[in-house]
Amino acid sequence: MIQDYCKLRTPPSGHKPGDKEPCYKSSLCAEHSGSCSWAALRGGVTSGTVGCCGSAFIARELPSSAGLRVPWCPAASCAGASSELFTLTYGALVTQLCKDYENDEDVNKQLDKMGYNIGVRLIEDFLARSNVGRCHDFRETADVIAKVAFKMYLGITPSITNWSPAGDEFSLILENNPLVDFVELPDNHSSLIYSNLLCGVLRGALEMVQMAVEAKFVQDTLKGDGVTEIRMRFIRRIEDNLPAGEE
């Protein structure tokens, strides 16, 4: 749906150049929540308001057809582009860490530490943007992590499976992991947990909402498994208000 919309070369009817109000609503964006706005602008590049998928629209002037504005939809190509920036940057980071530390275990630890530092701050951004209330139990927490948090930051929705009988452990199954696009693990790094940053993020973020958890990868597509699986285990509730620690 979004792809077809982006191939439009002329503004939807009723819209005149210079109009700043969005005239095109969400009828094309049946699969995306929220309203879709398209703003024709006088000249140059500027950004529209939040479009589908929570990302911004940018109307771009075509060099060869002055006067026509083409909506450049992030969901079609640019979100691809900005997710590539993210994937490539993460890859460069892991590569640099592998050069700096001799063994994979140290790299794994560093990734976890970095993830933790990100997580303790990310939780604030998440709570501010998502407006979710307090979770009443670990099941609700799992739902929020998979359906809201992962969707917001990585654009994917992992599924939740394998609940332990006591309800304190579950698995997040990621069909595709945006961090590992274009990535192959070389043979001499077989014990590297490439996406270990994610475990640190989960651990740090949940610690800031009074939950001590353990997160670890039990399956990884990079190592030949069919899916990527993160096992989350609830350790205990943190009663004291720990200061936002940095390791």
Added chain:
Amino acid sequence: MPRVSSRSVDKLVHLQENGRCITKLENMGFRVGQGLIERFTKDTARFKDELDIMKFICKDFWTTVFKKQIDNLRTNHQGIYVLQDNKFRLLTQMSAGKQYLEHASKYLAFTCGLIRGGLSNLGIKSIVTAEVSSMPACKFQVMIQKL
């Protein structure tokens, strides 16, 4: 005397560490820039000349990475370009003036590498440096190296 000299040794070590970190960040940016430019220019037309490439970096490339264009491009038409971004996205959350100015270089190194890497895969060898006088505005200076 010993206290003074050990402090200056510490400072020297700290500066060296800082320099090494900035080099590493710049190299990381270089690799990412090379990859990104390949993806972005897959379907674009051939660039007419160096200035065309710089305009691409200022408009399309900057917009895709930072969601805004470069505000001002200046050149001496002899291989030096200055790209000015008045509200650089990586600095807006840090300060709105001179506070933390001494730390800005760490946050600009990756982007310098990004530009250098992008240009490199478009066939241009360059040296990219950044300067900040008042955040969040900053200037990237690109010096094209004639081979």
